[in-house]
Each structure stands twice: as structure tokens, then as C-alpha cells.
Amino acid sequence: MNNVRVRFAPSPTGGLHLGGVRTVLFNYLFAHKHGGTFILRVEDTDQNRYVPGAEEYIFETLAWCGLEPDESVIHGGNFAPYRQSERKAMYKLYAEQLVKHGHAYYAFDTPEELEAMRNTYKTENATAQYNSVLRSKMRNSLTLGPDEVAQLLSEGVPHVVRIKMPDVPEDITFTDMIRGEVSFNTAQVDDKVLLKADGMPTYHLAVVVDDFLMQITHAFRGEEWLPSAPVHILLWRYLFGEDKMPQWAHLPLILKPDGKGKLSKRDGARFGFPVYAMNWTDPVTGELTPGFKETGFLPEAFVNMLALLGWNDSSGQEIFTLDELIQKFSIERVHKGGAKFDYEKAKWFNHEWIKRLPVSRYRDSVKELFEAQGITITDEAKFDKVLELVKDRCTLLPDFVTQAAFFFRQPQSVDVAAIKPKWNAQKNLFFIELISAYQSLQTWEAEALEKVFKEIASVQVLKPGELMLPLRIMLVGGKFGPGVFEIAAMIGKEEMLKRIKHTLQLLV
RNA sequence: GGAGCGUUGGUCAAGGGGUUAAGACACCUCCCUUUCACGGAGGAAUCACGGGUUCGAUUCCCGUACGCUCUACCA
Structure with a gap:
């Protein structure tokens, strides 16, 4: 196919939702696959629905997704103006x-x-x-x-x-x-x-005039447009000739999880998940509609998830990079039927991407999240190590805060209830011994800490297993996190002893 | 109401005349792990229904049902 030209034509009336971004994606993939051009045209012909900021929002969203147009009001091009009002x-x-x-x-x-x-x-x-x-x-x-x-x-x-x-x-x-x-x-x-x-x-x-003037070769839009196709075809016939008409593809709709119609902005609040790509604040009402970005999604995951909503390459592969998508995408393999949106699956995609991307890819975003919680990160190297240690446990970016805050500050709360029922004087004695043994340690690494821990336990005829959970609660505050001695090694002697002593007091 | 489009496990879906009807998410059980995860092993479908065509239909055809979209000087 030569000179492929596709376009996404949103009207700037508010935030960009899932379905819109998916349409962008399919346009982008198709254009890149065929060495074509992806155009963004602003359909602002309804003066009553004009919303300030919506246009900027659309461009910011595409930038975050990594789906930049080749031609648009801000990217330039030979077919300007790209705003219909102009x-x-x-x-x-x-x-x-x-x-x-x-x-x-x-x-x-x-x-x-x-x-x-x-x-x-x-x-x-x-x-x-x-x-x-x-x-x-x-x-x-x-x-x-x-x-x-x-x-x-x-x-x-x-x-x-x-x-x-x-x-x-x-x-x-x-x-x-x-x-x-x-x-x-x-x-x-x-x-x-x-x-x-x-x-x-x-x-x-x-659409007809601009698709002709902008030499659009393939036009993708939502299925809701199908009934008006005859109007457009007639217009092509009367104005430019049907032979010049782009090839059409009507994309299946993204449906509400309960199967009652197409997914809308309001469903986000109803089901408790984002529908817009990024946060959108209505300039008039001030109402905030949450976005995938701010909820803690990685753009890689968001795009990947969207691609699989109505398309697959038949191999069963589900994780794709943008480049792989460009390579494998084909419009013919897009489904006819609409798909109910499954937020659990969307989160799974994010989890997968968090696991397989190097932490450097999202370190800065996570750091902002920490700082928003009042945790200042000074040791970057340690921060990366910690993120690496807990990434398997994080589905959304904010999960890093709950999974790793204790590496940088004392637990906000200690789940004493988890150990109190089985607590006794003997265990208390064990930890007092442990404190003094650790106190005199010259080196501070996981293996040695575990060895000392087990030695003392054996001397006192206690099962290490009954002591590990208490230690974890002391250091972490709850029943979660990586290996307890890895944590101990990471937080350092002073901090560790402080936390043990602190919890011991709570257990009195 | 009309027109159009659609219909494979709870969800996303592969397959497309002869298969034990892939795989993933979620859920449940188990293993691993003296936490939580990760990882691993299991567990679910008369392929909407009724007629055809055919030796044979989930796959092709026709109906029916159901769902959705549209039916604005909105896109």
C-alpha cells in the first residue's frame, strides 16, 4: 500500500476515553505498519460544545501514550489547517x-x-x-x-x-x-x-470534505457511525467520486462490564475504574474524572491492553511492545463484536509490564508518589534496589508506596494483633538476646543475620518459624514484603534494632 | 417502531465442516515459600435456539431469539 494516510478526528469536548485512545492506536499502528502518515484533525464544528483545554489534553494524552501524530495543529503538515473551525x-x-x-x-x-x-x-x-x-x-x-x-x-x-x-x-x-x-x-x-x-x-x-482534501486512504471509526455510512458514501459520489473514497473500518464498541451498552465516562465512577486516559477536570464544574495515568498505569501497559481489546494476532501472545504491535497488527483481525471492558485484565497487563520493565523506566513516577507521601528519597541506588525487590508485588504504581515505604521510614502502624496471641516471655527473651547479638555484629548482610538469628533460636530451643513472623511484623508492620533478612540488611542495623525495641514495648 | 451490526466458558478470546473446542483474566484447590507475592500443577463450554445443506456442523445457508448502535442544525 502506498501513501497510506489515516486520521483520528476527535471533537474537543472533554477528556479522551478508552475507546478514543484505541481508535488512535489502531490508526497509529496501521499507519506505521504501512509506512504511512497519521493525522490528527480537530473536529470543532460544534461551537456549543467547545471546551477550553480539551484540545491540549488530547495532545498530552497522545504524547503520554507515545502515539504522536505526524500531522496536526501542533505537528504541522501540508494539509493545514487541521482544525475544522478554521x-x-x-x-x-x-x-x-x-x-x-x-x-x-x-x-x-x-x-x-x-x-x-x-x-x-x-x-x-x-x-x-x-x-x-x-x-x-x-x-x-x-x-x-x-x-x-x-x-x-x-x-x-x-x-x-x-x-x-x-x-x-x-x-x-x-x-x-x-x-x-x-x-x-x-x-x-x-x-x-x-x-x-x-x-x-x-x-x-x-469528514467527507476533509478526508478528500487531506487525501485520507483508510478511515477508522467506531461502530456507532455505521448507520450514517450511506450519507457519507453518497457525498463521496456527488462530490469527489466513490473511487476516491477511503477504505472504511468500523471498530467494535467497548462495552460496560455489565453488558448494558457502550462504556461511558460515567461508568468509571459506577464501577470504580478509570475510563479516561488521563485525569480530566471539567473547566466549568470542576468535576474530576480520573485517568489511567494517574491511577498508576504504565503507558506500555495501557496501550498493550487497548490493542488486545478487539484484536489479537491468533498466536495467543498477549504482551506486546509498540514495535511488535506495529509489526503484527492487521485491521482484518479486528473483531466484529463489541467487548465488555474488564478492569481486572487491564490491571494484569500493568502488573506484567511493571515486572518486565527495568525499574529505571518508572522510577521517577514512583519517586513522586513517595514524595507525595512525605517520604524523601535521597539514596537513588538504594531506591532502585528496593523497587526491584518489590516489583513482583505491585500491580499499580501506587502499590510501590504500600509495598516499600517501610524501607525508608518506620511502619506507620504495626500489626501487633498478628503476633500477640502467641507471644510469651520466652520469645521476648529471644529478641532481647537478638538485639545484643546484632549489636555487636561487624558486618551487616542478610546471610549473616539469618545465621545469627537461627543460632540463638536453637540455643533457646525455639522454632525459627515462630519467630520469623514476629520479626517481619516488627520490621514491616504487616504480613507482606520480601524475605525478612533481605529487608533487615537493607534498612541497616540502627533502624532494625530501633524497630525491634519499639515493637517489644508494644507487646508488653 | 425502523434500519444496521453482532452472538464460542463469568470476562477477553483461538479455531472455522471431522479437534480431547487453544490460551489469558478472574475464581477455587494443591505445590513452592516458616509472610505476601512471583512461579508451577489442576479445575469450568450440550460453541444462543430452530430448521436446512452434508456421510458429518460450533464452523456454510435461512429463520427465530437476544444484545447493541443509530434514528439531532452532537460528534
């Missing part, structure tokens, strides 16, 4: 061309008139459509004589441009890269608005 004038030209050729018409109906029409013509359950029969009852350039239309236009009466569905219904068929042949009958689709009263295009006109 292309406003072009769309009008195409809309007028359609009217001139009889494929579209002016409609002067006011919102009130439209509502009245819908109310009178809607049936029991069916909503009324602005179609070949109803348009004859409305105020438009098809029903109104040419003079009257000219007059209204010159008076600047608000109007829209609507596409005119063919007079004789026909089947519109196209081949979707994922679903194969799909067809619709034009009798079923209504005369969509192409150009709004404010002169801005609707999505329908804008």
Missing part, C-alpha cells in the same frame, strides 16, 4: 456545489417548525424523519419556488443545507475492512443536515 469557508463551497447539482437543498424550517413536524408525524414508536415524503411538507428550496428562495437567501433568513436522498431508493453497498460487505437502502436514511445555520458543517459534510 476550514469553515471551504465547506460552504462544497455545500453550494451540491445544491447546484440538485443533491442538496436549502431548508428554512425553524427549530420550532421542526419540532412541530416531528410531533405531528411521529408514530407510536417511530420518530419522524426528514425524508422524501416529509420534506415536501416543509419550507425548503424544493417546495418553495425559486424566487421565494432567492428572496429568503438574500434577506439572510437562517437556513441549513440538507442532503437530498435519491428520489428512487437504492441500495448503497460498501466493503468494510472488518465486517465485509454492508449495505443500506437510501429509503431508510433521512436528509441529514450538511451545513448548519451558523455556517459550520456537520460531521457528515466535514
Whole structure:
């Protein structure tokens, strides 16, 4: 495939959610696999839904994911502008061309008139459509004589441009890269608005015009767009020729875990997991919607997880680097059916990536987390060693704090209850002996510490096993963490003895 | 209501005329480990239903059911 050009076209109305990032990913993978170009086009044609900051957020998200576009408002390119609001004038030209050729018409109906029409013509359950029969009852350039239309236009009466569905219904068929042949009958689709009263295009006109002008070769979008495909195909036919149309792929939806529809922003709060890629704060309400990044996901894991949501390479492999994905991805292997989002599986991906990436890859992020808890890291080398020691136990980045804070400060709380029931004078004596034995040790390493520990236990005829848990609780504060003597070696003599003494007091 | 799309274990899914119907997540049991993890071994499916086609259908065809999406001067 030559000169592959794909695009992701979000509207800047808020945070970017899972499904959006997955669409970005598939675009990115496809473009890179074929040596093509990945374009980011901002679909800001709805002035009422414009949200300040949303555009910046999208770019920050792509940067965090490592899915940088080749062309965009900030990356430049030969097809600027990449913001549709700045292309406003072009769309009008195409809309007028359609009217001139009889494929579209002016409609002067006011919102009130439209509502009245819908109310009178809607049936029991069916909503009324602005179609070949109803348009004859409305105020438009098809029903109104040419003079009257000219007059209204010159008076600047608000109007829209609507596409005119063919007079004789026909089947519109196209081949979707994922679903194969799909067809619709034009009798079923209504005369969509192409150009709004404010002169801005609707999505329908804008995608087609921009995909043509930007020479898009393959267009990926969510399955929710499938029903409007016939409108777009007709537009391609009328404007540029169907042969120039990009190949379409309608991606399966990402569904709610309980199977009731597509995953939405609100589901995050309902199920207790992030839905957006990064934290998003609504500039008006101040409402914060949590993101995967801040929840403690690694971009590698996030991207990997997204790729497997609806795609697989058939080998059973689940862990992929971005480069491997580029190499193995194929749009034909994307599923048709939607997938319920499984947060447990998402966490598993993160756990896997934490385990296999060198700690240097996420050390800085973890360090910030420590410092947010008031733990200052001064010894970088020790910090890396500690992270290495506990990484198997961490699923999300914040887990490092709970798993490793005790290496850098005394446990916040000591789970005395775990040892108290079996505590006795003999054990107490053991630890007092242990303190003095450790006190006089010249070297301080795990093996020696364990040896001394066991010697004293044997002299006192105590089972080491009954003493290990108490020691762990003393050092760690709870029943978790790496080998207890490794911990001891790491925290040092002074700190260790301090913690033993401290717990001994609590046990009195 | 209409149109479109979809339907393999709880979830993600491989497979696609003849298989013991892969694998992963989660869950349970066991092993390892004198903690918790990691690691290892086990454990679950009449492939939505009904008709065809066929020697044979989870796989092909047609229906049905169910689910989802769309049905805005939003994308």
C-alpha cells in the first residue's frame, strides 16, 4: 500500500476515553505498519460544545501514550489547517456545489417548525424523519419556488443545507475492512443536515470534505457511525467520486462490564475504574474524572491492553511492545463484536509490564508518589534496589508506596494483633538476646543475620518459624514484603534494632 | 417502531465442516515459600435456539431469539 494516510478526528469536548485512545492506536499502528502518515484533525464544528483545554489534553494524552501524530495543529503538515473551525469557508463551497447539482437543498424550517413536524408525524414508536415524503411538507428550496428562495437567501433568513436522498431508493453497498460487505437502502436514511445555520458543517459534510482534501486512504471509526455510512458514501459520489473514497473500518464498541451498552465516562465512577486516559477536570464544574495515568498505569501497559481489546494476532501472545504491535497488527483481525471492558485484565497487563520493565523506566513516577507521601528519597541506588525487590508485588504504581515505604521510614502502624496471641516471655527473651547479638555484629548482610538469628533460636530451643513472623511484623508492620533478612540488611542495623525495641514495648 | 451490526466458558478470546473446542483474566484447590507475592500443577463450554445443506456442523445457508448502535442544525 502506498501513501497510506489515516486520521483520528476527535471533537474537543472533554477528556479522551478508552475507546478514543484505541481508535488512535489502531490508526497509529496501521499507519506505521504501512509506512504511512497519521493525522490528527480537530473536529470543532460544534461551537456549543467547545471546551477550553480539551484540545491540549488530547495532545498530552497522545504524547503520554507515545502515539504522536505526524500531522496536526501542533505537528504541522501540508494539509493545514487541521482544525475544522478554521476550514469553515471551504465547506460552504462544497455545500453550494451540491445544491447546484440538485443533491442538496436549502431548508428554512425553524427549530420550532421542526419540532412541530416531528410531533405531528411521529408514530407510536417511530420518530419522524426528514425524508422524501416529509420534506415536501416543509419550507425548503424544493417546495418553495425559486424566487421565494432567492428572496429568503438574500434577506439572510437562517437556513441549513440538507442532503437530498435519491428520489428512487437504492441500495448503497460498501466493503468494510472488518465486517465485509454492508449495505443500506437510501429509503431508510433521512436528509441529514450538511451545513448548519451558523455556517459550520456537520460531521457528515466535514469528514467527507476533509478526508478528500487531506487525501485520507483508510478511515477508522467506531461502530456507532455505521448507520450514517450511506450519507457519507453518497457525498463521496456527488462530490469527489466513490473511487476516491477511503477504505472504511468500523471498530467494535467497548462495552460496560455489565453488558448494558457502550462504556461511558460515567461508568468509571459506577464501577470504580478509570475510563479516561488521563485525569480530566471539567473547566466549568470542576468535576474530576480520573485517568489511567494517574491511577498508576504504565503507558506500555495501557496501550498493550487497548490493542488486545478487539484484536489479537491468533498466536495467543498477549504482551506486546509498540514495535511488535506495529509489526503484527492487521485491521482484518479486528473483531466484529463489541467487548465488555474488564478492569481486572487491564490491571494484569500493568502488573506484567511493571515486572518486565527495568525499574529505571518508572522510577521517577514512583519517586513522586513517595514524595507525595512525605517520604524523601535521597539514596537513588538504594531506591532502585528496593523497587526491584518489590516489583513482583505491585500491580499499580501506587502499590510501590504500600509495598516499600517501610524501607525508608518506620511502619506507620504495626500489626501487633498478628503476633500477640502467641507471644510469651520466652520469645521476648529471644529478641532481647537478638538485639545484643546484632549489636555487636561487624558486618551487616542478610546471610549473616539469618545465621545469627537461627543460632540463638536453637540455643533457646525455639522454632525459627515462630519467630520469623514476629520479626517481619516488627520490621514491616504487616504480613507482606520480601524475605525478612533481605529487608533487615537493607534498612541497616540502627533502624532494625530501633524497630525491634519499639515493637517489644508494644507487646508488653 | 425502523434500519444496521453482532452472538464460542463469568470476562477477553483461538479455531472455522471431522479437534480431547487453544490460551489469558478472574475464581477455587494443591505445590513452592516458616509472610505476601512471583512461579508451577489442576479445575469450568450440550460453541444462543430452530430448521436446512452434508456421510458429518460450533464452523456454510435461512429463520427465530437476544444484545447493541443509530434514528439531532452532537460528534
